[in-house]
């Protein structure tokens with residue numbers, strides 16, 4: 001992060017208000033990345049390079065002479081003058097070359113070790129039939145230089161110590177780690193963890209608010225939904241949606257499609273709902289929110305007989321015995337969709353898009369999305385499985401910003417005017433960055449994410465009692481970068497997405513208008529089929545309060 005040269009785009013955009021449609025003006029400016037708490041870096045790496053055969057006679061001297069004379073030049077390639085990796089120690093025996101290298105941050109010591117191996121093979125291979133068959137890393141020390149650095153946990157760190165200059169880590173790494181860029185990523189991780197402290201702050205700034213509407217209903221619809229039999233609890237956070245709840249949910253869903261998405265040219269697709277771990281990794285979810293997702297395992301074998309021990313136990317105990325089942329499953333292969341847009345970016349992975357074409361605008365209404373939401377599962381406002389329309393877009397930076405702003409306008413217009421719900425929009429900390437464990441990027445001037453929030457009258461205070469029911473984001477070029485999406489002329493590509501929780505829309509709607517369809521906005525009434533709930537002798541709770549009907 002720190003030492004990679006990042007392009008940061010500062011975009012000045014007039015914040016669109018819902019009365020101020022189509023006025024977005026955007027200027028893109030490129031800046032260098034800002035400085036972080038880590039001022040500099042020092043590395044010290046010792047490694048044994050095992051030779052492909054034993055040296056004979058004066059070959060030991062020849063190899064040593066070659067190393068001493070040519071390694072400094074090989075190491076200096078790409079280094080700033082005076083900052084080349086330095087050989088601190090070099091010994092050659094009949095079976096190996098041992099080297100200790102010190103470096104700064106540009107050409108790093110472990111890179112020098114790899115170059116040494118390559119150079120030996122290239123130079124002495126043809127002359128002496130000699131190469132390096134393996135590397136053993138004897139020690140790997142990295143010192144992060146800076147003031148007030150925070151001691152953080154790092155993978156493969158054996159020891160850490162405060163020094164005069166900063167923090168020194170001893171890492172335990174092997175040959176394959178060196179070739180898999182593990183040391184550089186550990187260094188980036190350290191920088192990232194220092195950043196968290198500085199920039200991990202919550203933003204919430206109200207941008208637009210509908211006029212206060214007189215309260216016409218003052219109850220919490222959550223318990224009433226159960227009481228009336230519109231929904232039934234299935235499992236914590238997972239519900240049956242019965243009638244007429246499902247009708248209301250579909251009416252609101254249809255309105256979002258017709259009044260928010262379609263006017264902006266969005267077309268329906270069905271995105272996959274099993275997300276391979278690698279796609280979740282690219283989206284950043286495996287490092288950002290592994291504790292909030294649900295995972296899917298495949299069976300250890302497709303043979304029924306493989307499960308015999310398990311099926312026997314299920315029969316004998318008459319219980320599902322998950323702890324036994326676990327032994328018969330493979331490692332997790334998928335996550336369930338958390339954001340629902342994960343497969344959208346993967347659609348373009350490794351492909352080349354053409355920004356001369358209009359922006360790509362798709363939506364997916366084939367939820368569910370799955371997540372463990374913090375804050376308990378009291379009612380339908382927090383769910384493990386929830387339905388939503390996920391709206392996704394890709395195009396030029398200005399197109400993506402414009403689409404996002406107009407989505408926000410459309411949501412606000414639908415909610416405020418058509419549905420007569422008191423709503424507001426707010427600039428918030430971009431949740432997609434947090435999901436990917438990204439905390440920097442605060443220097444971008446275009447707003448990353450707007451939330452749309454509905455006021456819940458039964459909770460009282462207009463200052464605080466708002467529920468997020470939709471959001472709309474631009475991701476800049478982050479996913480384009482992480483998913484390796486190319487553009488035919490190398491032009492800047494941005495993506496964005498907008499999600500909404502349909503259960504929350506129903507919740508906010510009922511909290512505003514109550515359960516009597518006579519009191520609802522005309523456009524909803526018009527579509528209302530007035531289906532009746534399922535009833536049983538013992539359910540829903542409301543039915544039990546009435547005296548039994550005589551037959």
Ligand SMILES: [Zn+2]
Nearest residue numbers: 339341497498
């Ligand atoms: Zn999304």
